[in-house]
Amino acid sequence: MEPARQKFIARLILFVFALVGAFWLLRLDYGRKISTNVIDLIPVDERAPELSLVRSLTDQQQARVLLLALSSGSEAPPAEAVSAFADSLRRSPTIAEVEVLGASETRNALGTFVFERRFDFLLPRWLAEKHAQFSSTGRPASEFSTWLAGDTAEQLDHFLTRAESVAFQELLPSDPLLLVPSLVEKIQSLAVSSSGEVNNHALVWAIVRDSPFSEAGQDPVFGAIESALSEARAIASEVELRWTGVNRFAAESKARIKAEISWLNTASLIGVIGIACLFVRRLWKVLHLVPVVLFSTLGAWVVTTMVFERVHILVFVIGSLLAGVAIDYGFYLYMQPALRPDEPYREKLGRLLKPLLTSCLTTVIGFSLLFWSELPLVQQLGVFVSAGLISAVAVAMLYFAQLDRAFLETRNFSPPSSPRARYIVRPLFALALIVAVVGPWCLHWRDDIRQLEIPAVELRANDAAVRQLFGDAQERTAYLTHGETPALARAALERFTTWHDAQFPHAPATSAGYLLPTEAAWTQRGTLLNALADFPEKLRPALDTRGYTAESFEPFFSAWEDLRAAESPAYASLFTDIRRVLTGPLGLLFHLDENGGPSWFLTLADHPPGAEPPAETSTFGVAQLESLNSLFSRYRADTAKLSIIGLSIIGLSVFVLYGLRRGVRIFMIPAGSCFFALGLLGLLGQPLNLFHLLAAFLGVCLSHNYAIFSAENARRHEPPPPSIRISALTTGISFGVLAFSRIPVISALGSTVALIVFTALLMVELEPLGQTSGHKKPPAN
Amino acid sequence: MFLRRLFLALCFFTPLARAADMPDLVSPENRIVIGENDAPWRELAAELRAHGNVTAPFTENRYLPFKKIPVVFTGRMRLSAEGALSLQYESPEKQLMLVDARGVMLRDSRGRTREVPSDPRANAATTALLHVMRFDLDALSRNFELYGRRDGDTWQLVFDPRPGELSRVLNRLVVTGKDAHVKQLEMRKSALQGIVIVIGEADTQVKFSDEERREFFR
Numbered sequence: 001m002e003p004a005r006q007k008f009i010a011r012l013i014l015f016v017f018a019l020v021g022a023f024w025l026l027r028l029d030y031g032r033k034i035s036t037n038v039i040d041l042i043p044v045d046e047r048a049p050e051l052s053l054v055r056s057l058t059d060q061q062q063a064r065v066l067l068l069a070l071s072s073g074s075e076a077p078p079a080e081a082v083s084a085f086a087d088s089l090r091r092s093p094t095i096a097e098v099e100v101l102g103a104s105e106t107r108n109a110l111g112t113f114v115f116e117r118r119f120d121f122l123l124p125r126w127l128a129e130k131h132a133q134f135s136s137t138g139r140p141a142s143e144f145s146t147w148l149a150g151d152t153a154e155q156l157d158h159f160l161t162r163a164e165s166v167a168f169q170e171l172l173p174s175d176p177l178l179l180v181p182s183l184v185e186k187i188q189s190l191a192v193s194s195s196g197e198v199n200n201h202a203l204v205w206a207i208v209r210d211s212p213f214s215e216a217g218q219d220p221v222f223g224a225i226e227s228a229l230s231e232a233r234a235i236a237s238e239v240e241l242r243w244t245g246v247n248r249f250a251a252e253s254k255a256r257i258k259a260e261i262s263w264l265n266t267a268s269l270i271g272v273i274g275i276a277c278l279f280v281r282r283l284w285k286v287l288h289l290v291p292v293v294l295f296s297t298l299g300a301w302v303v304t305t306m307v308f309e310r311v312h313i314l315v316f317v318i319g320s321l322l323a324g325v326a327i328d329y330g331f332y333l334y335m336q337p338a339l340r341p342d343e344p345y346r347e348k349l350g351r352l353l354k355p356l357l358t359s360c361l362t363t364v365i366g367f368s369l370l371f372w373s374e375l376p377l378v379q380q381l382g383v384f385v386s387a388g389l390i391s392a393v394a395v396a397m398l399y400f401a402q403l404d405r406a407f408l409e410t411r412n413f414s415p416p417s418s419p420r421a422r423y424i425v426r427p428l429f430a431l432a433l434i435v436a437v438v439g440p441w442c443l444h445w446r447d448d449i450r451q452l453e454i455p456a457v458e459l460r461a462n463d464a465a466v467r468q469l470f471g472d473a474q475e476r477t478a479y480l481t482h483g484e485t486p487a488l489a490r491a492a493l494e495r496f497t498t499w500h501d502a503q504f505p506h507a508p509a510t511s512a513g514y515l516l517p518t519e520a521a522w523t524q525r526g527t528l529l530n531a532l533a534d535f536p537e538k539l540r541p542a543l544d545t546r547g548y549t550a551e552s553f554e555p556f557f558s559a560w561e562d563l564r565a566a567e568s569p570a571y572a573s574l575f576t577d578i579r580r581v582l583t584g585p586l587g588l589l590f591h592l593d594e595n596g597g598p599s600w601f602l603t604l605a606d607h608p609p610g611a612e613p614p615a616e617t618s619t620f621g622v623a624q625l626e627s628l629n630s631l632f633s634r635y636r637a638d639t640a641k642l643s644i645i646g647l648s649i650i651g652l653s654v655f656v657l658y659g660l661r662r663g664v665r666i667f668m669i670p671a672g673s674c675f676f677a678l679g680l681l682g683l684l685g686q687p688l689n690l691f692h693l694l695a696a697f698l699g700v701c702l703s704h705n706y707a708i709f710s711a712e713n714a715r716r717h718e719p720p721p722p723s724i725r726i727s728a729l730t731t732g733i734s735f736g737v738l739a740f741s742r743i744p745v746i747s748a749l750g751s752t753v754a755l756i757v758f759t760a761l762l763m764v765e766l767e768p769l770g771q772t773s774g775h776k777k778p779p780a781n
Numbered sequence: 782m783f784l785r786r787l788f789l790a791l792c793f794f795t796p797l798a799r800a801a802d803m804p805d806l807v808s809p810e811n812r813i814v815i816g817e818n819d820a821p822w823r824e825l826a827a828e829l830r831a832h833g834n835v836t837a838p839f840t841e842n843r844y845l846p847f848k849k850i851p852v853v854f855t856g857r858m859r860l861s862a863e864g865a866l867s868l869q870y871e872s873p874e875k876q877l878m879l880v881d882a883r884g885v886m887l888r889d890s891r892g893r894t895r896e897v898p899s900d901p902r903a904n905a906a907t908t909a910l911l912h913v914m915r916f917d918l919d920a921l922s923r924n925f926e927l928y929g930r931r932d933g934d935t936w937q938l939v940f941d942p943r944p945g946e947l948s949r950v951l952n953r954l955v956v957t958g959k960d961a962h963v964k965q966l967e968m969r970k971s972a973l974q975g976i977v978i979v980i981g982e983a984d985t986q987v988k989f990s991d992e993e994r995r996e997f998f999r
């Protein structure tokens with residue numbers, strides 16, 4: 001092909017690629033496409049149902065909650081100021097729901113509902129329990145009314161001997177069965193966490209309309225809160241606000257990541273330019289490598305955003321390191337001198353094609369395997385890097401095809417060859433071998449999802465303080481009970497409660513689900529009511545005998561007659577009613593599907609996490625952090641398995657392409673540097689996580705390139721090509737800078753890759769010196 | 782039956798019947814106006830506060846409109862110098878009720894502790910009760926009309942909640958004493974409904990051990 005035509009075709013392809021890529025990226029809605037939500041790292045269809053539930057609970061419900069505590073010096077702020085604050089929030093389109101905790105209207109509405117509907121919601125369970133107790137006495141069924149009347153009077157006596165009974169005095173003439181006091185006792189803990197004034201703070205609970213991880217769920221919400229505070233201060237100027245919400249963390253994290261990326265890139269750029277100044281004779285020519293990196297990144301972005309509906313931002317942060325791999329191909333092609341002055345580009349390319357394609361495709365095969373990971377982040381990273389590498393190698397070949405002289409002259413800094421060098425090098429290799437063999441046995445793993453974010457110490461402290469005001473006890477354990485239908489979920493809750501009360505007798509569980517009867521108790525209610533036709537007649541004398549004035553209980557007797565005359569509502573209607581009345585924080589404690597689908601109840605217990613509920617209770621302890629961390633452990637094991645398969649394929653392909661002897665040398669460099677790096681981390685006691693593993697995989701792929709690119713020179717006993725040195729140093733510095741990141745996982749990634757890359761470079765550079773024959777002088781550049 | 786009821790009424794409704802005489806006490810001439818005629822009461826308040834930690838047996842009679850006889854509780858009360866009131870019930874059930882600046886806490890015989898959910902009205906009542914315990918006349922006068930009468934070494938103070946939130950949860954509170962000792966606390970809802978706490982011989986300047994503080998306070 002004519003050089004002019006070759007240039008034209010190369011430029012045309014690059015232009016079209018750039019155009020199509022830019023068109024695709026410009027039409028994307030980045031707000032929807034890119035997620036900053038940590039929870040998006042968990043697959044939507046996570047196979048463990050409890051983790052799916054935790055994901056849904058965390059993402060859809062809890063993440064949108066705002067907790068706002070108003071104070072006024074050492075006193076609670078005036079009620080008018082609190083109302084103005086809440087009303088202002090209610091008017092904001094960014095806020096879906098606002099509740100002033102402990103507000104008498106809400107509490108009264110709930111109290112009125114429970115009292116008025118006590119026979120629908122509370123009586124069924126009471127009747128079922130009493131009937132079970134009666135059955136255990138072995139007395140004939142006809143005596144049920146008499147027995148129940150005596151028991152009721154006795155229980156009333158017992159209740160009145162309790163100090164707190166004074167609070168229910170007004171209620172008892174209407175509720176001698178103690179339905180409401182019993183419920184209040186059962187759900188006491190929930191009431192504590194939704195009380196209104198604690199330590200002179202007025203507590204306001206709100207739900208954000210948009211996702212706290214989206215723009216709409218952040219700045220506009222912060223504005224609405226500011227504006228609400230101004231309105232409160234217009235009434236009482238000394239009002240102060242402390243608040244917390246996931247959106248605060250998300251916004252802070254985003255801002256910190258932006259700042260982080262900015263300084264990391266700057267530091268990395270300075271490092272790379274420094275290396276280039278040191279090694280490259282004509283610095284400006286380095287600019288020819290920029291398009292290779294840019295096109296590679298473009299390819300990676302386009303393919304990843306095409307393949308995935310939603311991509312996590314960490315993919316781009318980690319994926320930006322792709323530049324370190326992509327530039328290798330540019331360096332290799334650009335720094336190889338022509339064999340003769342008139343060697344055409346096609347001929348030079350043909351000569352370098354095998355190592356170039358071997359290095360690229362084996363790495364791509366390795367990363368492609370990550371696509372089969374369960375973890376979306378790892379899948380996306382696999383596609384991102386694979387697409388980026390293919391783009392990089394293709395663009396490097398095309399880009400240098402359209403240059404008149406595709407050659408970058410370098411300064412030679414080869415280590416001096418001396419026969420005595422092997423006396424230093426060999427012990428060094430022996431030491432490295434010991435580290436590589438012994439160190440990995442000292443490795444230990446710690447998977448912590450919090451390492452994905454920059455620790456926001458002040459926000460965490462503020463969050464803990466505000467949550468404490470809202471009654472979040474440290475020693476509280478949360479359980480989630482689920483079922484295929486609301487009725488099954490409620491039945492499971494009953495089984496769980498029985499188990500829990502036996503397991504933790506001094507710390508009974510509390511659930512909003514206790515307000516709802518089980519379907520079995522509901523069905524039984526009608527039958528038992530019929531059997532208790534004469535109950536009022538039996539209860540009157542029973543009360544009288546125990547010193548009560550039976551006529552005082554006329555409100556109860558009247559309501560009982562009304563109940564027997566009324567038609568029983570459908571069981572499903574109870575779900576609708578309970579959803580309507582339990583709003584605000586209490587509304588987050590259960591989910592009853594409107595169409596009778598999967599539902600759940602959250603149960604709280606004031607004890608530290610202990611025994612896990614048995615499977616038949618369909619309940620699990622919701623230690624969300626631990627759940628997510630164990631999930632990450634599982635994914636780490638998955639990724640490790642895929643990485644080993646990927647590395648095996650890479651190794652195998654090297655043996656097939658280069659034969660056993662050269663294959664062993666090529667494979668030893670990446671494998672050896674990887675084991676050395678992991679061994680060193682193990683000996684230093686550094687706990688590893690999923691991201692160290694990904695970094696090791698990335699490091700192996702990079703060092704694999706150096707091994708292949710130096711293979712030809714090694715065969716000829718020549719020092720490795722200078723491109724490897726520059727490439728490894730720039731990559732090592734870029735990743736080394738990441739080691740200083742405040743995001744723990746990025747730091748882990750950077751330090752691991754840098755360690756592997758520098759080790760591989762040393763292996764490539766020192767290997768010839770350690771050999772008995774040494775190596776020839778490097779070719780002149 | 783009638784005689785039995787009459788006897789019971791005479792025996793147990795006596796304190797309430799006496800309290801029914803309160804209109805005599807709640808009259809303009811007995812009204813305590815802070816800064817005007819409160820000097821003798823301030824002296825009494827100072828003497829009461831000077832007792833430091835106090836402990837005494839008590840009997841609490843709860844009069845209920847639907848029960849013919851009151852429910853009787855007995856136990857030991859502890860009043861700390863800081864103003865926290867701990868009622869250790871010994872019968873009919875062992876239990877503890879603590880009223881302090883953080884609110885109301887209940888502890889049953891098995892050691893299970895429950896905090897009574899705070900709400901604005903209950904908080905107002907708790908705060909008021911604590912002011913009574915401390916005999917903080919200035920603070921009390923903001924929420925109550927104060928009335929007082931002395932008769933020799935006995936005295937009576939009436940705390941009548943001012944109209945508003947507090948008056949919906951707290952009824953008139955009558956404190957009866959002799960010398961510098963409180964003898965009876967009485968909270969009335971109606972003629973048939975109320976609580977009367979009769980306080981026995983009090984020990985003053987008591988030093989609560991750490992164990993006692995852990996067990997009876999927080």
